[in-house]
Amino acid sequence: MSANLMSVKDISVRFKSRDGVARALDGVSLDWKRGEVLGVVGESGCGKSTLARAMMGLQSLEGGQVSIDGAKTTGRSARGELRRRVQMIFQDPYQTLNPRHRVKEIVTEPLVVQGVARSEHEGRVRQALNDVGLEPDRYLDRYPHQMSGGQRQRVAIAAALVLEPEGLICDEPVSMLDASVRAQILAVLLELQRRRDLALIFITHDLSLAWSLCDRIAVMYLGRVVESGPAVDVIERPKHPYTRALVTAVPVPAPGGGGRRELLKGELPDATQVPPGCRFHPRCPKRFEPCDRTDPALVAVGTASHEAACLLFSDAAHAERKVPADA
């Protein structure tokens, strides 16, 4: 058994449109360890949702490989296996829950698809609802429209967890919910994580949330991971100028807010027009001579598992590379 639940190796996803070819994912590699809470952060359009879809096999790859427990996830049976072991929930449960199905049917469906014995269904559905804090007798016969946003997200989590997967990918799971309800949903997820050693991926634009709850964070920009490492290192001591800019922009709910600051200019470019060299260089306050020509790879910065793709660190990188990774 490998330490990684899932591994993504150098994957690329392209979307063709009238405006050209969008490089939605452009050589992304990522390891997701068993029981780990991994945060994937970045602005809209950076490719974080595409990455999740690619990992679930919902997106065809231009290149690269996704594996679970060291085994490829391509092919029909491998995909079935993947879905049993890793599940996904989305931002808006109102759009993903079938409006004409009752909670009972929604949560039972994965068991039917995976061919779990009928006799087990009711017990497992009740258990899953209890796990997410919904009293089965009150909610089994309800339709999605009869529930609040928070309750619907709980149903989505129950349906994802009824198969007792080892991993759950959450794409902006709480960004549509009110603050008080948001905390409840996060508490449900983290409690399950702790009790079952469930691995979680939080895809979010909320850096404070990722910092607060994740073991590790990967920061994406225009289809690439530009920095990754332990959550505290990446957010409190960011290395890549883009991560620094993101952290600086976070509004702070404390007296005085975040104070005065220098903000990044401009916007995320279109993925059909990825700049040459370092893709961040046109917006980068620290760019220097070769940044518009040399595409930087991820290199170790500081601690062994903290990496950034920036030429500022390429010299340090040569020394660091001799240290075995993951030491």
Next chain:
Amino acid sequence: MSQLLKVEGLRVEHGSKAIVDGVDIKLQRGESLGLAGESGCGKTTTALALMKMLPEGLSQSGGITLSPAGVDEPIRINKRTEAGMQVVRWRHISLVFQGAMNSLDPVQRIDSQISEVIRLHEEQVSGREVRSRVDELLTTVGLTPVLGGRYPHQLSGGQRQRVMIALALACRPSLVIADEPTTALDVVMQAQVLQLLERLRDELGLALILISHDLGVLAETCDRIAVMYAGRIVETGAVDSVFADPQHPYTKRLLASLPVIGGERGLAPPIPGGPPDPGDPPAGCAFHPRCPYSQERCLEDPPLREVVPGHSAACHFSPWRSWPAVGDPTIGVRS
């Protein structure tokens, strides 16, 4: 500073249900007030009532008086007819809607949408002046005037939101109400738009009512804050005072649930339950069923009263000197 806006006992009813139930607001010229709260608490309804733009079926009562600089008689908004309001809206108060960037006319170019607003309110201006003001407005909100020739779909979300702010400023109002102006934007663009609002406030002496569910956004941008719950203001005061020393259990628990980078990691015990139905709050203190500190007395209505200088709360037990610990504080604390 002199007073710009005074709202007294604002009530908005849907049939016999009060969605906004006795809201008082005072705003000085050039001041910014943040209106916080979860969905259904009445913050957007309050904003619409200030503009007398409530949808059909809702009725409002209570005094709303606006005293813009250079206008001799205070404008008594609550006494104005619809026709009378049309000369007030956009000219004296304007509104940047929630998700406003999708409310631009898709088949009209940006510059003609802005000049239409100017012409509607100021019939005397010449075509040349309108054109130069449109360019000036676009520059003010950080867009190059060239973008005026584009259609909304040719702009990004952040650019469209800037156009909406330019529209709100077109007639040089003294009060802008912005309802979740950055909710649909990414963090960098959000920070840019908030910085823009702050700069405009300095430069134009604009007063701002900023409505947001995001307490971080309000902490960054506002002088004062009012926290709403079930149609009422439950806490209000200077932003720093409310964030440093909240005096209502709702505000306290909300703030505790928000991570602050560099502070304590993990998840504080969440507030149980959900916000009450609009217009149908629990008796007494509307927060009492969710409050970890509630007692029998909470079945009585707590008045909003000053508990710390310049800082009011509607809780029988304010001022709170210390907060007893609630539940297991270690959920999700990770190494």
